[in-house]
Amino acid sequence: MTTLLIIPCYNESATIAELYHEIRAKTPYDVVVINDCSKDDSRMILRQNCIPHIDLLVNLGIGGAVQAGYRYALRNGYDIAVQVDGDGQHDPAWVSKLVEPIECGDADMVIGSRFIDEQGFQSSAARRVGITLFKGLLYCLRGKCVTDATSGFRAANRKVMQLFDDYYSKDYPEPDSTALALRNNLRVLEVPVIMRERQGGVSSINVFRSVYYMLKVSVSILMTTIQPRTVRV
C-alpha cells in the first residue's frame, strides 16, 4: 500500500527542513508539505532542500491546507494519508504504528493519542480542559471514547480521505472531523504515541482564542449529528 505524509506548514521555517530529513531517515513514505502561504521563508527553504511541496496562493488555514493534502493524495492514488504537524511535535518514528492498523484493515482512521500511555508531552492545562470536554461530547453523541480528539497526528484510508475531501472544517478541524468520521460509521482507532514539545513556530491556539475554540468545536461536533451521512458503509 502506498502512503503519503501530509505536513501542513504555516511559518515553520525553523523546523520544516529538519523534520523532512528526520522523516527521510526514519520512514520510507512519500511526503508532501502544504505551504499555507507562509509569511516567513518557509517557501525558500522548501525549494532549497528539494522538499516536495504544494504552495497555496492564499492562506486557507490549517483545515484548508490539510484538505488540499488529502485531495492530492486521492488524486495521486495513495491508499493511506498520514497527517503530521510541521512544528516537530510528532516524531516520525511513530508513523508506522499509525499506518499498521489501516494496512491490516482493522481501522479506517487511526489517531495517535498522547493520553493512552500518558507519556511524553501532555499538552497545556487549558488545552486539556478542551480535550476532556470533547472526549465527553464524543462519548455522549457517538458512544465512543476518543482520548485525544485534538491530535493532528492521524492516518486515514481512502474512504476517510474522500469524506474529508468533501468536508473539512476551516479552523480547529481535528475534533469535528473525528466526529464526522464516527457519524459516517467509519472505524476510528487510537494508538498510543509519545509527542514532543513543539520545537518552533507558534501554536494556532492562544489563550484569547481558546474560548472561541471550545465553543466553535463543541457546536461543530453537535452539528455533525444532524448533518446527513455522506459515506455508505
Add this chain to the structure above:
Amino acid sequence: MTLKLQLLVGVVVVIIFLFLLNLLRKRNIELKYCLVWLIGLISLAVIDLFPGLLYALAGLLGIETPVNALFAICIVFLALVCVSLTVVVSRLSDRLRKLVQNIAIKEKEMADELRQKLGESDGGGGV
C-alpha cells in the same frame, strides 16, 4: 402616519431607488442580489402611498402604533437579507478554498511532470 412622515419616506424611497438604479447601470451590483432590495423598496412605497394597509396590518399584529409595525417589518426584512448574505459569503469562501487548493495541486503536478520530462534526477523524491 402624518403627511410629513409620508413625504419623508417617499423622498427617501426615491433617493434609494435612484441609488440602486445607478449601481445597476454601472454594473456594480448583480441584479440577482439587487432584486430583493427593489422588492423591499416597492413594498415600502406601496405602504407609503396607502397608509391604510399599515393600519390594518398593525391591528392584525396587535401593534398599537402603526409606525412601529413598519419598523418591525423593516427589521425582519433586514435580518433576512443579512442571513442570505451570510449564506452567499459562506458559499463564496468555500468555492475560493476549493479553487486555491486545486490550482496549487495542479501546479505541483505540472512541475513534477516537467521534471520527469527533463529527466532530471529528482533529489526531493517526489511522486
